[in-house]
Amino acid sequence: MERLFLFAMILLFNSSVTLGQESQSALWEISGKGLKKPSYLFGTVHIAPIAVFDSFPQLKQISQSTDFAIFESGGSPIGIIPEQIELHQPPLDSLFTPEEYLKVDSFFTASPHGSMRPHNNDADILTMVQVALTMIENKTQYDRFDDLIFAGVQELKKPVFHLDTPKDVKNVMDSLGYQRLAKFLVYLISKNTLLNEVNSELDIDLISYSKTLRNPLKLNENPSENFAHGTVERNANWIPKIEHQMQMGSCFISVGLGHLMFRTGLIQLLRNEGYTLNPVNL
Known part of the structure:
Protein backbone atom coordinates (compact mmCIF):
# COMPACT_ATOMS: atom_id res chain seq x y z
CA MET A 1 0.00 0.00 0.00
CA GLU A 2 2.84 2.45 0.77
CA ARG A 3 4.38 1.82 -2.67
CA LEU A 4 1.00 2.53 -4.29
CA PHE A 5 0.67 5.65 -2.17
CA LEU A 6 4.10 6.91 -3.22
CA PHE A 7 3.51 6.24 -6.93
CA ALA A 8 0.07 7.85 -6.89
CA MET A 9 1.39 10.96 -5.19
CA ILE A 10 4.24 11.24 -7.67
CA LEU A 11 1.72 11.46 -10.48
CA LEU A 12 -0.70 13.68 -8.59
CA PHE A 13 1.42 16.56 -7.38
CA ASN A 14 4.93 15.98 -5.98
CA SER A 15 6.61 18.51 -3.69
CA SER A 16 9.32 18.63 -1.03
CA VAL A 17 11.31 20.74 1.46
CA THR A 18 13.24 23.98 0.81
CA LEU A 19 16.70 24.54 -0.66
CA GLY A 20 18.40 27.39 -2.57
CA GLN A 21 16.44 30.24 -4.18
CA GLU A 22 17.35 29.37 -7.80
CA SER A 23 15.99 25.86 -7.49
CA GLN A 24 12.94 26.31 -5.29
CA SER A 25 10.63 28.98 -6.73
CA ALA A 26 7.20 27.80 -7.84
CA LEU A 27 6.78 30.65 -10.35
CA TRP A 28 9.13 31.29 -13.29
CA GLU A 29 9.24 34.02 -15.93
CA ILE A 30 9.92 32.83 -19.49
CA SER A 31 11.55 35.23 -21.96
CA GLY A 32 13.95 35.25 -24.91
CA LYS A 33 13.92 33.40 -28.22
CA GLY A 34 11.92 36.16 -29.90
CA LEU A 35 9.05 36.29 -27.39
CA LYS A 36 7.41 39.72 -27.54
CA LYS A 37 6.03 39.39 -24.02
CA PRO A 38 7.09 37.15 -21.14
CA SER A 39 5.12 34.09 -20.17
CA TYR A 40 4.96 32.45 -16.75
CA LEU A 41 5.34 28.86 -15.60
CA PHE A 42 3.74 27.96 -12.26
CA GLY A 43 4.28 24.71 -10.36
CA THR A 44 1.16 24.03 -8.34
CA VAL A 45 0.50 21.58 -5.55
CA HIS A 46 -3.01 20.56 -6.51
CA ILE A 47 -4.35 20.19 -2.97
CA ALA A 48 -2.81 23.35 -1.48
CA PRO A 49 -5.28 25.51 0.48
CA ILE A 50 -7.27 28.01 -1.59
CA ALA A 51 -6.10 30.72 0.83
CA VAL A 52 -2.69 30.48 -0.87
CA PHE A 53 -4.06 32.25 -3.93
CA ASP A 54 -5.30 35.23 -1.92
CA SER A 55 -2.08 35.31 0.11
CA PHE A 56 -0.04 36.05 -3.01
CA PRO A 57 -1.79 38.87 -4.90
CA GLN A 58 1.09 39.07 -7.38
CA LEU A 59 0.44 35.46 -8.42
CA LYS A 60 -3.24 36.23 -8.92
CA PRO A 91 -18.72 1.66 -12.80
CA LEU A 92 -17.84 2.57 -9.24
CA ASP A 93 -19.83 -0.28 -7.76
CA SER A 94 -17.57 -2.72 -9.61
CA LEU A 95 -14.41 -1.14 -8.12
CA PHE A 96 -15.45 -1.38 -4.45
CA THR A 97 -16.85 -4.06 -2.23
CA PRO A 98 -20.33 -3.17 -0.85
CA GLU A 99 -18.72 -2.16 2.45
CA GLU A 100 -16.11 0.00 0.70
CA TYR A 101 -18.76 1.56 -1.51
CA LEU A 102 -20.78 2.59 1.54
CA LYS A 103 -17.69 4.03 3.26
CA VAL A 104 -16.64 6.10 0.24
CA ASP A 105 -20.19 7.25 -0.50
CA SER A 106 -20.69 8.33 3.13
CA PHE A 107 -17.49 10.37 2.93
CA PHE A 108 -18.65 12.32 -0.13
CA THR A 109 -22.27 12.55 1.03
CA ALA A 110 -21.07 14.40 4.15
CA SER A 111 -19.40 17.02 1.91
CA PRO A 112 -20.87 19.65 -0.45
CA HIS A 113 -20.07 17.28 -3.33
CA GLY A 114 -22.88 14.94 -2.28
CA SER A 115 -23.42 11.25 -2.86
CA MET A 116 -21.46 9.51 -5.60
CA ARG A 117 -24.37 7.16 -6.34
CA PRO A 118 -25.92 9.35 -9.10
CA HIS A 119 -22.50 9.31 -10.82
CA ASN A 120 -21.86 5.61 -10.38
CA ASN A 121 -21.40 5.01 -14.11
CA ASP A 122 -19.54 8.18 -15.13
CA ALA A 123 -17.45 9.36 -12.15
CA ASP A 124 -13.71 10.01 -12.56
CA ILE A 125 -11.92 7.96 -9.89
CA LEU A 126 -8.67 9.97 -10.22
CA THR A 127 -10.54 13.22 -9.59
CA MET A 128 -12.29 11.60 -6.64
CA VAL A 129 -8.88 10.78 -5.13
CA GLN A 130 -7.67 14.36 -5.62
CA VAL A 131 -10.87 15.79 -4.10
CA ALA A 132 -10.59 13.42 -1.13
CA LEU A 133 -6.98 14.48 -0.60
CA THR A 134 -8.04 18.12 -0.63
CA MET A 135 -10.84 17.52 1.86
CA ILE A 136 -8.64 15.52 4.24
CA GLU A 137 -5.67 17.88 4.01
CA ASN A 138 -7.61 21.13 4.32
CA LYS A 139 -10.69 20.04 6.33
CA THR A 140 -12.91 23.03 5.45
CA GLN A 141 -11.86 23.28 1.79
CA TYR A 142 -13.73 21.24 -0.79
CA ASP A 143 -12.42 22.69 -4.06
CA ARG A 144 -8.95 22.13 -5.43
CA PHE A 145 -6.45 24.99 -5.50
CA ASP A 146 -6.05 24.66 -9.29
CA ASP A 147 -9.78 25.08 -9.85
CA LEU A 148 -9.69 28.58 -8.36
CA ILE A 149 -6.97 29.69 -10.78
CA PHE A 150 -8.89 28.12 -13.67
CA ALA A 151 -12.14 29.83 -12.65
CA GLY A 152 -10.45 33.23 -12.25
CA VAL A 153 -9.09 33.10 -15.79
CA GLN A 154 -12.41 31.91 -17.22
CA GLU A 155 -14.26 34.77 -15.54
CA LEU A 156 -12.10 37.18 -17.54
CA LYS A 157 -13.09 35.27 -20.69
CA LYS A 158 -9.48 34.64 -21.65
CA PRO A 159 -8.73 31.66 -23.91
CA VAL A 160 -7.84 28.56 -21.89
CA PHE A 161 -5.91 25.59 -23.30
CA HIS A 162 -4.84 22.16 -22.08
CA LEU A 163 -1.66 20.14 -22.62
CA ASP A 164 -2.65 16.52 -22.04
CA THR A 165 -4.12 14.49 -24.88
CA PRO A 166 -6.60 11.65 -24.32
CA LYS A 167 -3.68 9.29 -24.90
CA ASP A 168 -1.71 10.96 -22.07
CA VAL A 169 -4.65 10.55 -19.71
CA LYS A 170 -5.09 6.93 -20.75
CA ASN A 171 -1.40 6.22 -20.10
CA VAL A 172 -1.65 7.71 -16.60
CA MET A 173 -4.76 5.71 -15.82
CA ASP A 174 -3.23 2.53 -17.21
CA SER A 175 -0.20 3.11 -14.99
CA LEU A 176 -2.23 3.69 -11.85
CA GLY A 177 -5.04 1.23 -12.55
CA TYR A 178 -8.68 1.81 -11.65
CA GLN A 179 -8.76 -0.94 -9.04
CA ARG A 180 -5.59 0.33 -7.39
CA LEU A 181 -6.92 3.89 -7.30
CA ALA A 182 -10.16 2.65 -5.75
CA LYS A 183 -8.21 0.79 -3.04
CA PHE A 184 -6.09 3.88 -2.47
CA LEU A 185 -9.22 6.02 -2.06
CA VAL A 186 -10.62 3.61 0.53
CA TYR A 187 -7.25 3.67 2.30
CA LEU A 188 -7.22 7.49 2.40
CA ILE A 189 -10.75 7.71 3.75
CA SER A 190 -10.15 4.98 6.32
CA LYS A 191 -6.99 6.69 7.59
CA ASN A 192 -8.46 10.18 7.22
CA THR A 193 -5.09 11.60 8.14
CA LEU A 194 -2.68 14.19 6.81
CA LEU A 195 -0.27 13.18 4.06
CA ASN A 196 2.76 14.09 6.16
CA GLU A 197 1.61 11.55 8.76
CA VAL A 198 1.01 8.76 6.24
CA ASN A 199 4.40 8.56 4.54
CA SER A 200 7.35 10.73 5.52
CA GLU A 201 9.30 9.61 2.44
CA LEU A 202 7.36 12.12 0.36
CA ASP A 203 8.89 15.09 2.25
CA ILE A 204 5.77 17.14 1.52
CA ASP A 205 5.54 20.36 3.48
CA LEU A 206 2.25 21.99 2.52
CA ILE A 207 2.56 24.57 5.29
CA SER A 208 5.92 25.75 3.97
CA TYR A 209 4.64 25.75 0.40
CA SER A 210 1.54 27.69 1.40
CA LYS A 211 3.61 30.38 3.12
CA THR A 212 6.40 30.73 0.56
CA LEU A 213 5.40 29.01 -2.72
CA ARG A 214 8.85 27.41 -2.67
CA ASN A 215 9.95 23.81 -3.02
CA PRO A 216 13.19 22.23 -4.23
CA LEU A 217 13.16 21.45 -7.93
CA LYS A 218 16.48 19.53 -8.08
CA LEU A 219 17.18 20.93 -11.54
CA ASN A 220 20.58 19.24 -11.83
CA GLU A 221 19.37 15.80 -10.82
CA ASN A 222 17.68 12.97 -12.70
CA PRO A 223 14.26 11.70 -11.59
CA SER A 224 13.62 8.30 -10.07
CA GLU A 225 12.16 5.60 -12.31
CA ASN A 226 8.66 5.99 -10.86
CA PHE A 227 8.79 9.76 -11.14
CA ALA A 228 10.10 9.60 -14.71
CA HIS A 229 7.29 7.25 -15.73
CA GLY A 230 4.65 9.84 -14.91
CA THR A 231 6.38 12.98 -16.16
CA VAL A 232 9.20 12.62 -18.70
CA GLU A 233 7.19 11.67 -21.79
CA ARG A 234 4.39 14.09 -20.99
CA ASN A 235 6.85 16.96 -20.43
CA ALA A 236 8.52 16.32 -23.78
CA ASN A 237 5.14 16.21 -25.53
CA TRP A 238 4.10 19.47 -23.91
CA ILE A 239 7.09 21.56 -25.00
CA PRO A 240 6.06 22.09 -28.68
CA LYS A 241 2.55 23.05 -27.54
CA ILE A 242 3.86 25.53 -24.97
CA GLU A 243 6.25 27.03 -27.52
CA HIS A 244 3.46 27.37 -30.09
CA GLN A 245 1.16 29.19 -27.70
CA MET A 246 3.87 31.48 -26.29
CA GLN A 247 4.58 32.70 -29.83
CA MET A 248 0.91 33.70 -30.06
CA GLY A 249 0.98 35.75 -26.85
CA SER A 250 1.85 35.72 -23.16
CA CYS A 251 0.81 32.56 -21.32
CA PHE A 252 0.23 31.59 -17.72
CA ILE A 253 1.13 27.89 -17.62
CA SER A 254 -0.04 26.06 -14.49
CA VAL A 255 1.01 22.42 -14.09
CA GLY A 256 1.83 20.13 -11.18
CA LEU A 257 5.06 21.10 -9.45
CA GLY A 258 6.53 17.71 -10.35
CA HIS A 259 6.55 18.72 -14.01
CA LEU A 260 9.03 21.52 -13.25
CA MET A 261 11.45 19.28 -11.39
CA PHE A 262 14.72 17.64 -12.42
CA ARG A 263 16.67 17.80 -15.67
CA THR A 264 13.66 16.37 -17.46
CA GLY A 265 11.28 19.07 -16.18
CA LEU A 266 9.79 21.97 -18.12
CA ILE A 267 12.28 24.51 -16.74
CA GLN A 268 15.32 22.73 -18.10
CA LEU A 269 13.56 21.62 -21.29
CA LEU A 270 12.58 25.19 -22.13
CA ARG A 271 16.11 26.37 -21.36
CA ASN A 272 17.41 23.69 -23.70
CA GLU A 273 15.19 25.20 -26.41
CA GLY A 274 16.86 28.59 -25.93
CA TYR A 275 14.47 30.37 -23.57
CA THR A 276 15.53 32.26 -20.46
CA LEU A 277 13.75 31.20 -17.26
CA ASN A 278 14.16 33.16 -14.06
CA PRO A 279 12.45 32.54 -10.71
CA VAL A 280 9.90 35.12 -9.62
CA ASN A 281 10.16 36.11 -5.96
CA LEU A 282 6.67 36.33 -4.49
Missing part, protein backbone atom coordinates in the same frame (compact mmCIF):
# COMPACT_ATOMS: atom_id res chain seq x y z
CA GLN A 61 -2.40 39.37 -10.89
CA ILE A 62 0.05 37.56 -13.16
CA SER A 63 -2.30 34.63 -13.77
CA GLN A 64 -5.01 37.03 -14.92
CA SER A 65 -2.84 39.50 -16.86
CA THR A 66 -1.53 37.16 -19.56
CA ASP A 67 -3.21 36.60 -22.92
CA PHE A 68 -3.76 32.87 -22.45
CA ALA A 69 -3.87 30.27 -19.69
CA ILE A 70 -2.61 26.70 -20.08
CA PHE A 71 -3.36 23.80 -17.75
CA GLU A 72 -2.77 20.07 -17.80
CA SER A 73 -6.46 19.50 -18.54
CA GLY A 74 -9.50 21.64 -19.21
CA GLY A 75 -9.99 24.19 -21.97
CA SER A 76 -9.19 23.67 -25.66
CA PRO A 77 -6.42 21.59 -27.25
CA ILE A 78 -3.37 23.33 -28.69
CA GLY A 79 -2.75 22.74 -32.38
CA ILE A 80 -4.20 19.71 -34.13
CA ILE A 81 -7.12 18.15 -32.27
CA PRO A 82 -5.83 14.77 -31.05
CA GLU A 83 -7.50 11.49 -31.81
CA GLN A 84 -10.20 10.73 -29.27
CA ILE A 85 -9.67 7.72 -27.03
CA GLU A 86 -12.35 6.21 -24.84
CA LEU A 87 -11.18 5.59 -21.27
CA HIS A 88 -13.90 3.07 -20.35
CA GLN A 89 -13.71 3.44 -16.58
CA PRO A 90 -15.68 0.65 -14.91
Whole structure:
Protein backbone atom coordinates (compact mmCIF):
# COMPACT_ATOMS: atom_id res chain seq x y z
CA MET A 1 0.00 0.00 0.00
CA GLU A 2 2.84 2.45 0.77
CA ARG A 3 4.38 1.82 -2.67
CA LEU A 4 1.00 2.53 -4.29
CA PHE A 5 0.67 5.65 -2.17
CA LEU A 6 4.10 6.91 -3.22
CA PHE A 7 3.51 6.24 -6.93
CA ALA A 8 0.07 7.85 -6.89
CA MET A 9 1.39 10.96 -5.19
CA ILE A 10 4.24 11.24 -7.67
CA LEU A 11 1.72 11.46 -10.48
CA LEU A 12 -0.70 13.68 -8.59
CA PHE A 13 1.42 16.56 -7.38
CA ASN A 14 4.93 15.98 -5.98
CA SER A 15 6.61 18.51 -3.69
CA SER A 16 9.32 18.63 -1.03
CA VAL A 17 11.31 20.74 1.46
CA THR A 18 13.24 23.98 0.81
CA LEU A 19 16.70 24.54 -0.66
CA GLY A 20 18.40 27.39 -2.57
CA GLN A 21 16.44 30.24 -4.18
CA GLU A 22 17.35 29.37 -7.80
CA SER A 23 15.99 25.86 -7.49
CA GLN A 24 12.94 26.31 -5.29
CA SER A 25 10.63 28.98 -6.73
CA ALA A 26 7.20 27.80 -7.84
CA LEU A 27 6.78 30.65 -10.35
CA TRP A 28 9.13 31.29 -13.29
CA GLU A 29 9.24 34.02 -15.93
CA ILE A 30 9.92 32.83 -19.49
CA SER A 31 11.55 35.23 -21.96
CA GLY A 32 13.95 35.25 -24.91
CA LYS A 33 13.92 33.40 -28.22
CA GLY A 34 11.92 36.16 -29.90
CA LEU A 35 9.05 36.29 -27.39
CA LYS A 36 7.41 39.72 -27.54
CA LYS A 37 6.03 39.39 -24.02
CA PRO A 38 7.09 37.15 -21.14
CA SER A 39 5.12 34.09 -20.17
CA TYR A 40 4.96 32.45 -16.75
CA LEU A 41 5.34 28.86 -15.60
CA PHE A 42 3.74 27.96 -12.26
CA GLY A 43 4.28 24.71 -10.36
CA THR A 44 1.16 24.03 -8.34
CA VAL A 45 0.50 21.58 -5.55
CA HIS A 46 -3.01 20.56 -6.51
CA ILE A 47 -4.35 20.19 -2.97
CA ALA A 48 -2.81 23.35 -1.48
CA PRO A 49 -5.28 25.51 0.48
CA ILE A 50 -7.27 28.01 -1.59
CA ALA A 51 -6.10 30.72 0.83
CA VAL A 52 -2.69 30.48 -0.87
CA PHE A 53 -4.06 32.25 -3.93
CA ASP A 54 -5.30 35.23 -1.92
CA SER A 55 -2.08 35.31 0.11
CA PHE A 56 -0.04 36.05 -3.01
CA PRO A 57 -1.79 38.87 -4.90
CA GLN A 58 1.09 39.07 -7.38
CA LEU A 59 0.44 35.46 -8.42
CA LYS A 60 -3.24 36.23 -8.92
CA GLN A 61 -2.40 39.37 -10.89
CA ILE A 62 0.05 37.56 -13.16
CA SER A 63 -2.30 34.63 -13.77
CA GLN A 64 -5.01 37.03 -14.92
CA SER A 65 -2.84 39.50 -16.86
CA THR A 66 -1.53 37.16 -19.56
CA ASP A 67 -3.21 36.60 -22.92
CA PHE A 68 -3.76 32.87 -22.45
CA ALA A 69 -3.87 30.27 -19.69
CA ILE A 70 -2.61 26.70 -20.08
CA PHE A 71 -3.36 23.80 -17.75
CA GLU A 72 -2.77 20.07 -17.80
CA SER A 73 -6.46 19.50 -18.54
CA GLY A 74 -9.50 21.64 -19.21
CA GLY A 75 -9.99 24.19 -21.97
CA SER A 76 -9.19 23.67 -25.66
CA PRO A 77 -6.42 21.59 -27.25
CA ILE A 78 -3.37 23.33 -28.69
CA GLY A 79 -2.75 22.74 -32.38
CA ILE A 80 -4.20 19.71 -34.13
CA ILE A 81 -7.12 18.15 -32.27
CA PRO A 82 -5.83 14.77 -31.05
CA GLU A 83 -7.50 11.49 -31.81
CA GLN A 84 -10.20 10.73 -29.27
CA ILE A 85 -9.67 7.72 -27.03
CA GLU A 86 -12.35 6.21 -24.84
CA LEU A 87 -11.18 5.59 -21.27
CA HIS A 88 -13.90 3.07 -20.35
CA GLN A 89 -13.71 3.44 -16.58
CA PRO A 90 -15.68 0.65 -14.91
CA PRO A 91 -18.72 1.66 -12.80
CA LEU A 92 -17.84 2.57 -9.24
CA ASP A 93 -19.83 -0.28 -7.76
CA SER A 94 -17.57 -2.72 -9.61
CA LEU A 95 -14.41 -1.14 -8.12
CA PHE A 96 -15.45 -1.38 -4.45
CA THR A 97 -16.85 -4.06 -2.23
CA PRO A 98 -20.33 -3.17 -0.85
CA GLU A 99 -18.72 -2.16 2.45
CA GLU A 100 -16.11 0.00 0.70
CA TYR A 101 -18.76 1.56 -1.51
CA LEU A 102 -20.78 2.59 1.54
CA LYS A 103 -17.69 4.03 3.26
CA VAL A 104 -16.64 6.10 0.24
CA ASP A 105 -20.19 7.25 -0.50
CA SER A 106 -20.69 8.33 3.13
CA PHE A 107 -17.49 10.37 2.93
CA PHE A 108 -18.65 12.32 -0.13
CA THR A 109 -22.27 12.55 1.03
CA ALA A 110 -21.07 14.40 4.15
CA SER A 111 -19.40 17.02 1.91
CA PRO A 112 -20.87 19.65 -0.45
CA HIS A 113 -20.07 17.28 -3.33
CA GLY A 114 -22.88 14.94 -2.28
CA SER A 115 -23.42 11.25 -2.86
CA MET A 116 -21.46 9.51 -5.60
CA ARG A 117 -24.37 7.16 -6.34
CA PRO A 118 -25.92 9.35 -9.10
CA HIS A 119 -22.50 9.31 -10.82
CA ASN A 120 -21.86 5.61 -10.38
CA ASN A 121 -21.40 5.01 -14.11
CA ASP A 122 -19.54 8.18 -15.13
CA ALA A 123 -17.45 9.36 -12.15
CA ASP A 124 -13.71 10.01 -12.56
CA ILE A 125 -11.92 7.96 -9.89
CA LEU A 126 -8.67 9.97 -10.22
CA THR A 127 -10.54 13.22 -9.59
CA MET A 128 -12.29 11.60 -6.64
CA VAL A 129 -8.88 10.78 -5.13
CA GLN A 130 -7.67 14.36 -5.62
CA VAL A 131 -10.87 15.79 -4.10
CA ALA A 132 -10.59 13.42 -1.13
CA LEU A 133 -6.98 14.48 -0.60
CA THR A 134 -8.04 18.12 -0.63
CA MET A 135 -10.84 17.52 1.86
CA ILE A 136 -8.64 15.52 4.24
CA GLU A 137 -5.67 17.88 4.01
CA ASN A 138 -7.61 21.13 4.32
CA LYS A 139 -10.69 20.04 6.33
CA THR A 140 -12.91 23.03 5.45
CA GLN A 141 -11.86 23.28 1.79
CA TYR A 142 -13.73 21.24 -0.79
CA ASP A 143 -12.42 22.69 -4.06
CA ARG A 144 -8.95 22.13 -5.43
CA PHE A 145 -6.45 24.99 -5.50
CA ASP A 146 -6.05 24.66 -9.29
CA ASP A 147 -9.78 25.08 -9.85
CA LEU A 148 -9.69 28.58 -8.36
CA ILE A 149 -6.97 29.69 -10.78
CA PHE A 150 -8.89 28.12 -13.67
CA ALA A 151 -12.14 29.83 -12.65
CA GLY A 152 -10.45 33.23 -12.25
CA VAL A 153 -9.09 33.10 -15.79
CA GLN A 154 -12.41 31.91 -17.22
CA GLU A 155 -14.26 34.77 -15.54
CA LEU A 156 -12.10 37.18 -17.54
CA LYS A 157 -13.09 35.27 -20.69
CA LYS A 158 -9.48 34.64 -21.65
CA PRO A 159 -8.73 31.66 -23.91
CA VAL A 160 -7.84 28.56 -21.89
CA PHE A 161 -5.91 25.59 -23.30
CA HIS A 162 -4.84 22.16 -22.08
CA LEU A 163 -1.66 20.14 -22.62
CA ASP A 164 -2.65 16.52 -22.04
CA THR A 165 -4.12 14.49 -24.88
CA PRO A 166 -6.60 11.65 -24.32
CA LYS A 167 -3.68 9.29 -24.90
CA ASP A 168 -1.71 10.96 -22.07
CA VAL A 169 -4.65 10.55 -19.71
CA LYS A 170 -5.09 6.93 -20.75
CA ASN A 171 -1.40 6.22 -20.10
CA VAL A 172 -1.65 7.71 -16.60
CA MET A 173 -4.76 5.71 -15.82
CA ASP A 174 -3.23 2.53 -17.21
CA SER A 175 -0.20 3.11 -14.99
CA LEU A 176 -2.23 3.69 -11.85
CA GLY A 177 -5.04 1.23 -12.55
CA TYR A 178 -8.68 1.81 -11.65
CA GLN A 179 -8.76 -0.94 -9.04
CA ARG A 180 -5.59 0.33 -7.39
CA LEU A 181 -6.92 3.89 -7.30
CA ALA A 182 -10.16 2.65 -5.75
CA LYS A 183 -8.21 0.79 -3.04
CA PHE A 184 -6.09 3.88 -2.47
CA LEU A 185 -9.22 6.02 -2.06
CA VAL A 186 -10.62 3.61 0.53
CA TYR A 187 -7.25 3.67 2.30
CA LEU A 188 -7.22 7.49 2.40
CA ILE A 189 -10.75 7.71 3.75
CA SER A 190 -10.15 4.98 6.32
CA LYS A 191 -6.99 6.69 7.59
CA ASN A 192 -8.46 10.18 7.22
CA THR A 193 -5.09 11.60 8.14
CA LEU A 194 -2.68 14.19 6.81
CA LEU A 195 -0.27 13.18 4.06
CA ASN A 196 2.76 14.09 6.16
CA GLU A 197 1.61 11.55 8.76
CA VAL A 198 1.01 8.76 6.24
CA ASN A 199 4.40 8.56 4.54
CA SER A 200 7.35 10.73 5.52
CA GLU A 201 9.30 9.61 2.44
CA LEU A 202 7.36 12.12 0.36
CA ASP A 203 8.89 15.09 2.25
CA ILE A 204 5.77 17.14 1.52
CA ASP A 205 5.54 20.36 3.48
CA LEU A 206 2.25 21.99 2.52
CA ILE A 207 2.56 24.57 5.29
CA SER A 208 5.92 25.75 3.97
CA TYR A 209 4.64 25.75 0.40
CA SER A 210 1.54 27.69 1.40
CA LYS A 211 3.61 30.38 3.12
CA THR A 212 6.40 30.73 0.56
CA LEU A 213 5.40 29.01 -2.72
CA ARG A 214 8.85 27.41 -2.67
CA ASN A 215 9.95 23.81 -3.02
CA PRO A 216 13.19 22.23 -4.23
CA LEU A 217 13.16 21.45 -7.93
CA LYS A 218 16.48 19.53 -8.08
CA LEU A 219 17.18 20.93 -11.54
CA ASN A 220 20.58 19.24 -11.83
CA GLU A 221 19.37 15.80 -10.82
CA ASN A 222 17.68 12.97 -12.70
CA PRO A 223 14.26 11.70 -11.59
CA SER A 224 13.62 8.30 -10.07
CA GLU A 225 12.16 5.60 -12.31
CA ASN A 226 8.66 5.99 -10.86
CA PHE A 227 8.79 9.76 -11.14
CA ALA A 228 10.10 9.60 -14.71
CA HIS A 229 7.29 7.25 -15.73
CA GLY A 230 4.65 9.84 -14.91
CA THR A 231 6.38 12.98 -16.16
CA VAL A 232 9.20 12.62 -18.70
CA GLU A 233 7.19 11.67 -21.79
CA ARG A 234 4.39 14.09 -20.99
CA ASN A 235 6.85 16.96 -20.43
CA ALA A 236 8.52 16.32 -23.78
CA ASN A 237 5.14 16.21 -25.53
CA TRP A 238 4.10 19.47 -23.91
CA ILE A 239 7.09 21.56 -25.00
CA PRO A 240 6.06 22.09 -28.68
CA LYS A 241 2.55 23.05 -27.54
CA ILE A 242 3.86 25.53 -24.97
CA GLU A 243 6.25 27.03 -27.52
CA HIS A 244 3.46 27.37 -30.09
CA GLN A 245 1.16 29.19 -27.70
CA MET A 246 3.87 31.48 -26.29
CA GLN A 247 4.58 32.70 -29.83
CA MET A 248 0.91 33.70 -30.06
CA GLY A 249 0.98 35.75 -26.85
CA SER A 250 1.85 35.72 -23.16
CA CYS A 251 0.81 32.56 -21.32
CA PHE A 252 0.23 31.59 -17.72
CA ILE A 253 1.13 27.89 -17.62
CA SER A 254 -0.04 26.06 -14.49
CA VAL A 255 1.01 22.42 -14.09
CA GLY A 256 1.83 20.13 -11.18
CA LEU A 257 5.06 21.10 -9.45
CA GLY A 258 6.53 17.71 -10.35
CA HIS A 259 6.55 18.72 -14.01
CA LEU A 260 9.03 21.52 -13.25
CA MET A 261 11.45 19.28 -11.39
CA PHE A 262 14.72 17.64 -12.42
CA ARG A 263 16.67 17.80 -15.67
CA THR A 264 13.66 16.37 -17.46
CA GLY A 265 11.28 19.07 -16.18
CA LEU A 266 9.79 21.97 -18.12
CA ILE A 267 12.28 24.51 -16.74
CA GLN A 268 15.32 22.73 -18.10
CA LEU A 269 13.56 21.62 -21.29
CA LEU A 270 12.58 25.19 -22.13
CA ARG A 271 16.11 26.37 -21.36
CA ASN A 272 17.41 23.69 -23.70
CA GLU A 273 15.19 25.20 -26.41
CA GLY A 274 16.86 28.59 -25.93
CA TYR A 275 14.47 30.37 -23.57
CA THR A 276 15.53 32.26 -20.46
CA LEU A 277 13.75 31.20 -17.26
CA ASN A 278 14.16 33.16 -14.06
CA PRO A 279 12.45 32.54 -10.71
CA VAL A 280 9.90 35.12 -9.62
CA ASN A 281 10.16 36.11 -5.96
CA LEU A 282 6.67 36.33 -4.49
